[in-house]
Amino acid sequence: xxxxxxxxxxxxxxxxxxxxxxxxxxxxxxxxxxxxxxxxxxxxxxxxxxxxxxxxxxxxxxxxxxxxxxxxxxxxxxxxxxxxxxxxxxxxxxxxxxxxxxxxxxxxxxxxxxxxxxxxxxxxxxxxxxxxxxxxxxxxxxxxxxxxxxxxxxxxxxxxxxxxxxxxxxxxxxxxxxxxxxxxxxxxxxxxxxxxxxxxxxxxxxxxxxxxxxxxxxxxxxxxxxxxxxxxxxxxxxxxxxxxxxxxxxxxxxxxxxxxxxxxxxxxxxxxxxxxxxxxxxxxxxxxxxxxxxxxxxxxxxxxxxxxxxxxxxxxxxxxxxxxxxxxxxxxxxxxxxxxxxxxxxxxxxxxxxxxxxxxxxxxxxxxxxxxxxxxxxxxxxxxxxxxxxxxxxxxxxxxxxxxxxxxxxxxxxxxxxxxxxxxxxxxxxxxxxxxxxxxxxxx
Ligand SMILES: [Zn+2]
Numbered sequence: 001x002x003x004x005x006x007x008x009x010x011x012x013x014x015x016x017x018x019x020x021x022x023x024x025x026x027x028x029x030x031x032x033x034x035x036x037x038x039x040x041x042x043x044x045x046x047x048x049x050x051x052x053x054x055x056x057x058x059x060x061x062x063x064x065x066x067x068x069x070x071x072x073x074x075x076x077x078x079x080x081x082x083x084x085x086x087x088x089x090x091x092x093x094x095x096x097x098x099x100x101x102x103x104x105x106x107x108x109x110x111x112x113x114x115x116x117x118x119x120x121x122x123x124x125x126x127x128x129x130x131x132x133x134x135x136x137x138x139x140x141x142x143x144x145x146x147x148x149x150x151x152x153x154x155x156x157x158x159x160x161x162x163x164x165x166x167x168x169x170x171x172x173x174x175x176x177x178x179x180x181x182x183x184x185x186x187x188x189x190x191x192x193x194x195x196x197x198x199x200x201x202x203x204x205x206x207x208x209x210x211x212x213x214x215x216x217x218x219x220x221x222x223x224x225x226x227x228x229x230x231x232x233x234x235x236x237x238x239x240x241x242x243x244x245x246x247x248x249x250x251x252x253x254x255x256x257x258x259x260x261x262x263x264x265x266x267x268x269x270x271x272x273x274x275x276x277x278x279x280x281x282x283x284x285x286x287x288x289x290x291x292x293x294x295x296x297x298x299x300x301x302x303x304x305x306x307x308x309x310x311x312x313x314x315x316x317x318x319x320x321x322x323x324x325x326x327x328x329x330x331x332x333x334x335x336x337x338x339x340x341x342x343x344x345x346x347x348x349x350x351x352x353x354x355x356x357x358x359x360x361x362x363x364x365x366x367x368x369x370x371x372x373x374x375x376x377x378x379x380x381x382x383x384x385x386x387x388x389x390x391x392x393x394x395x396x397x398x399x400x401x402x403x404x405x406x407x408x409x410x411x412x413x414x415x416x417x418x419x420x421x422x423x424x425x426x427x428x429x430x431x432x433x434x435x436x437x438x439x440x441x442x443x444x
Contacts, residue, residue, distance in 0.1 A: 012052025060092025072101025090420025
């Protein structure tokens, strides 16, 4: 791909939620940073010009919840294939969850992931470290040292921190070092390690039910501790109506809380788990599971009213063999990096009531603000991390065309509208859709 120290992108719909900008305009990149941005006609410029007509130009998308499987899960995904999938989905920054083998719970392993992520040189790679050693929920990791190594948040994702005393200690320490807790809220004693949402479909299929109270009760307990400790608190992948209601009230009471939802929890419910053949499909199995229709409705409403301010993928690659183990035995999780934008648009924009600026706020500006990351803005002087989106592009999701190593998606063969056509990190195009020509409008 051709690079240039200086170029302009012209004629695009420039959307920057951080400045409430939305209008046809242009942007100039110089030495990897945003040098100038404006609405209206582009001033005279004697350099290469990328034609952005018909496209949205926005701050690069940021996914703060991905599983890139290194170390220990390289057969499912690697940092390299995960970053390839991310940029193809329009993401300029990702944050890796620590439930790897071994867990991302010490400086050496965190530095290794950060260094190798940087060496791949596609999107920016951040690390969310484990909150407890080995994610065992007993002994705290060295949070101060991990913060100094660049860790942006802490989570035992995959598991909740069940012990009250340990959770309180984690929150106190995080308050002290000013890093957020990013919890996977689930009491496994209560969710009972079920395989799908406990409801009528689950009963009819005779499967082990995944009780939503596991999520609800841990959010409730944690919010009491947030009140006590004033720790910044970002609930991972919320999925229940009761949970959304609790976050809504906590925010009204002024607690420093935020949350996120995955596109699959906005588009699919427990009834969808059963395929046309009458059998449950392992590509519809994840944690938290697909919930009831009422839960889906509550999650959508939560995004619309701002209770849920981030959309994340929870990108969780598994091999075809692993997923073919049958619904009971297949591992939890689905991939999402290459489908997230189009699926979120399908859930939120096309039904009406939610605009592209709203979606970009949830997929870039808010995630950056909550974790204190670079990006999420088109402010002059910031790194030129930019996504160009063709909002009208109709396409068919093809799992076999993914750049991810994995194919485990419930969205294979779905017809969707809206696609990232160029992903630019530090001014450099790291992904260009086949349909898109860089410097197509070059005039000299
Ligand atoms: Zn999780």
